[in-house]
């Protein structure tokens with residue numbers, strides 16, 4: 001294999017802008033993440049919070065370290081207001097966090113290592129994104145973060161076509177002063193009906209180095225199943241000239257802490273559309289998984305997962321099975337009230 005310098009590759013990455021439904025889920029709609037760790041199996045879903053409780057895990061998190069960016073001022077968000085609004089019935093430091101891995105891409109379909117190669121969704125991926133949107137259609141979304149890659153962006157946009165609030169997701173363009181100026185909105189009323197979409201290369205898929213474009217099965221045949229599994233799932237072994245999960249976490253989790261966590265702490269409801277490994281690293285942080293536990297964390301394409309951010313802690317609420325699932329709204333008073341408002345608006 002060629003010896004491209006990793007730093008060079010990461011530099012390139014900076015310049016441009018996963019849940020397998022494995023195993024025997026009793027309810028496949030309910031399945032979001034399957035974690036098998038050191039001889040015990042934890043299936044996390046809406047109705048399986050007890051699994052995590054039984055592990056006696058604490059969900060407390062480190063407080064966010066930096067202040068909010070000004071990007072979001074371009075489009076106002078309901079939960080920013082201190083008064084009761086249509087979208088956020090009650091001001092609170094509680095917020096919903098939806099994580100979603102992109103729908104199936106053309107290279108997922110072909111079983112090729114994709115990494116930072118910018119591949120679009122398949123028709124099935126488009127359908128998965130729409131289905132995911134239905135499942136979160138009653139959950140408030142004030143801010144959307146996606147990677148710089150089209151498969152995550154398509155997923156976010158397609159999912160939002162199903163949202164009952166019918167706000168318009170608007171991609172923020174802050175790459176230059178001109179881009180910023182040329183994409184301004186001059187109606188406060190219109191701004192209120194928009195959701196800012198922030199694209200960030202830091203949320204990109206892990207850079208897969210010299211595996212990008214190779215067939216996963218053929219690579220396993222050539223280098224051995226164990227070696228390829230280590231490249232794909234271990235925490236600190238990078239694929240040749242690529243990023244390990246640890247390296248991916250350095251940028252993805254840092255971005256989450258610096259940019260996204262302050263939004264959640266301010267009560268904004270956030271959706272993140274990203275990738276198998278960038279999301280694995282974020283989930284590792286949210287759920288305080290060890291480098292051993294994360295090895296077994298598998299994410300399927302197009303399955304949304306919900307967390308509630310409250311008082312600096314993240315509470316995993318699994319994957320909303322359907323928009324009408326009563327349990328979704330039993331999570332918090334705020335979500336129930338939000339849904340009630342949506343019902344009133346629609347009827």
Ligand SMILES: O=C(O)[C@@H](CO)OP(=O)(O)O
Nearest residue numbers: 018112113114115232276
């Ligand atoms: O090819 C990739 O970019 C990723 C996600 O599809 O693969 P893996 O499951 O090996 O992390």
